[in-house]
Amino acid sequence: MTVHFPFQNTYAALPASFFARVAPTPVASPRLVKLNRPLAVHLGLDPELLASPEGTEILAGKRLPEGAEPIAMAYAGHQFGHFVPQLGDGRAILLGEVIDADGIRRDIQLKGSGPTPFSRRGDGRAALGPVLREYIVSEAMAALGIPTTRSLAAVVTGENVMRETMLPGAVLTRVASSHIRVGTFQFFAARGDTDGVRRLADHVIARHYPDAAGAKRPYHALLEGVIARQAQLVARWLLVGFIHGVMNTDNSSISGETIDYGPCAFMDHYDPAAVFSSIDEQGRYAYANQPRIALWNLTRLAECLLPLFSGEQEAATAEAQALLGEFPEKFTAAYQSGLRSKIGLFTRRDGDEALVQDLLDAMAQNHADFTLVFRRLADAARDPENDREVRQLFTEPTAFDEWTIRWRERIGGEPQSATERSAAMRAVNPAFIPRNHRIEAIIDAAVNRNDYAPFEELLTVLAKPFEDQPEFARYAEPPKPEQRVLQTFCGT
Structure with a gap:
């Protein structure tokens, strides 16, 4: 039976x-690393069928469906x-669109499928490490409930x-x-092509x-509409400690999804000035700068759109x-509510x-x-007996002690029970995020030892970020000093 994409x-x-119009460049001997079967x-x-040899060749760009x-x-x-007036997909090729079970139109794109007219002397290929990083982080973001592109498959090319x-x-496969x-x-705007801007705007309105x-x-x-979605999106990034990096x-999606996971990272200790991207030398896209940059992009x-x-x-x-x-x-309302x-x-x-800002300040200082x-x-x-588990995260625990007096006074003025409050907090505060040192470890295992077991295990953990998962408790731990990742890389 033939693999069918509608x-x-x-x-x-x-x-x-x-x-x-450009076809993917065939590869030597593709092998399926991971297929997102539920997706x-x-x-x-x-x-x-997607996991079959024929399906793997499609997912690698060796065969066109x-x-x-x-x-x-x-x-x-x-x-x-x-x-830069012309960029374009330099290593990605859109195969087509399908309608999903919710009736939503989705692009299916191959990333790393060979050169295109927009490659600008690049090889159009992707290395295994960045592919695994994007697979992990995009699927983690989806599990956290944050709008994002998704990963359907990862294939090594041989x-x-x-x-x-x-x-x-x-x-x-994105x-x-x-x-x-x-x-x-x-x-189109840079070329003075108002008709092109209008055609694109009409397409976006119809689709999104x-x-x-x-x-x-x-x-x-x-x-x-785009402003509202971007305000919500960036607020949600900040609420889980995510730094896009570029x-x-x-890399700013009109649909309001997180797109292009290059030198992205999740913070370990709280630092508003945190920058991980190796190419962001001036800190333009630091954690706390992201709302300002989103507005700059929207501008x-x-x-x-002015001519329209x-x-x-x-x-x-x-x-x-x-x-x-x-x-x-809009951003402040979403962020403060979160x-x-x-x-x-x-x-x-x-x-x-x-009250919240004082906690964040204490976290940064400690x-x-x-x-x-x-x-x-x-x-x-x-x-309250569990306060000790929080205070030990601070270099000066008294900073938390002072804050928690005010916090308990504040929550004491609401009618919800302690159990209700705790459950509501656990539903928005993940136990597990894709920590940088974990991602680097799974990339090292896959690239240098052809060992994908750590990759599979990390995906299992991140699929349920709000559950305790005692058997995987170690994945919730921050890195030891020698494990800390200080820079992340684009991979192009």
């Missing part, structure tokens, strides 16, 4: 300026603040790629609501923001600025923001682990 190809039906079923695909119209998407982008050294090559970025709009189509001013409604406009999107707002530049700019002005309030939930507050009262403080605080909410 492809639709709406993006490939757009004008030729939107993409380049395959959700996409209407047969996991048994029937109905595919492979394309590399064109886009531009600001990279660390510097505009070929090596040259980076700083020779490394095993691999291909990731699933997304779409791969349209702020940089996609910039590609259908309510905007019926609005009095649909392009205003589009920008407003928030260029070409670039608004600039692209009004023929009069001044009026269009004023209208865009008014919409962008809503971002800080923080209140993390410390077990069911209502909003004056002084709550200061190198307290971000994830563990909030997780153990859930146990302390159930029984």
